[in-house]
Amino acid sequence: MKMKGNILLVVTFTVVCMLSIPSKGYSASARGVTDTTIKIGGIFDLTGPLVTTIKPMVEAFRNYTRHVNEGGGIHGRKIQLIIEDDRYTIPAAVAAFKKLVYRDEIFALIGPGSTGETRALTDHIMKHKLPSIVFAADEDVIEPYKRYLFLPLDTYENQIGVILDYIVEVTKTKKPRIVNACVDAGAKVPILRGFKKWSKFFGLEVQDIMLPMNVLDTTSEVLIMKKAKIDYIVLRPFSSRTQKGLDSTLRSLVHIHLPQRM
Structure with missing residues (x-):
């Protein structure tokens, strides 16, 4: 960083x-x-x-x-x-x-x-x-x-392509269950577009979950992830408050055995 x-x-x-x-x-x-x-x-x-x-x-x-x-x-x-x-x-x-x-x-x-x-x-x-x-x-x-x-950085679309390529080609996870935990902000448009493009390219199923901006309680969203038995959470972009809220909820609900990789 x-x-x-x-x-x-x-x-x-x-x-x-x-x-x-x-x-x-x-x-x-x-x-x-x-x-x-x-x-x-x-x-x-x-x-x-x-x-x-x-x-x-x-x-x-x-x-x-x-x-x-x-x-x-x-x-x-x-x-x-x-x-x-x-x-x-x-x-x-x-x-x-x-x-x-x-x-x-x-x-x-x-x-x-x-x-x-x-x-x-x-x-x-x-x-x-x-x-x-x-x-x-x-x-x-x-x-x-x-x-x-x-633009001194790559686009969200290309960043997402790199992430999904890593999951497929490096981790070799069989039929990975992936969640796109996307903050409901201006960047959600290119992020959703990027996941649609690259999930189709790699033949993956990605579930989109929208996170409200600047909230601490993400219990309902985490429970949805638990039900989906996900392997990976992709979180981008985010406010630090939303990040803390998600991290805190994941820790408090550790007993639900959510095998997330963020």
Whole structure:
């Protein structure tokens, strides 16, 4: 996990560096770039259901920005990182975007950190020709090709393909009983689509169970899994509260002999 985080930071700031290569003579016409600064905006959930998952990443961005600036910045320009809270809601994400673009006049954007918000902002990003590193691992966001969108991770669809391939080809489990424990959020669309595609490809039966966002009591969902006598639980994506709720329920119901692998 630490290695993935480091790679993500390197990719993010590599893109920023590449986009910032022009000389000082160009800075007069580049939005968000002066002779001394480069304004980079960020839109993330800082107070909503994903805060415990997103906050460490945001702190990493801030720490790395400080590291770059202490080293002289990018071509002598210091990064001014401006982070806005979307509270994991589309209206707040749109408001944050407008503030960053019209008031702060940023050069590039990091985020949003979720699928629904990214879908809502994609047309705005393209209209303003704003280089953006987004974290919505949804094929619909990046296909067809969009010049100003950068995705530093693989799509949910491909991630699911890798997981099911591992179950089939590596574990060699005979007729594995698999549950897709999917949180009822924006990313459920590409996740459900991915399971439909790859379960058909591998000839598997996958049961979809929707988990309410940000709940602790998942007893009813776990009992459904018990009845299905499942072998594997695939849980992605999730809020930390939902994850804790599911983990806690599984532990409290250990006597039901649910042989899950997560």
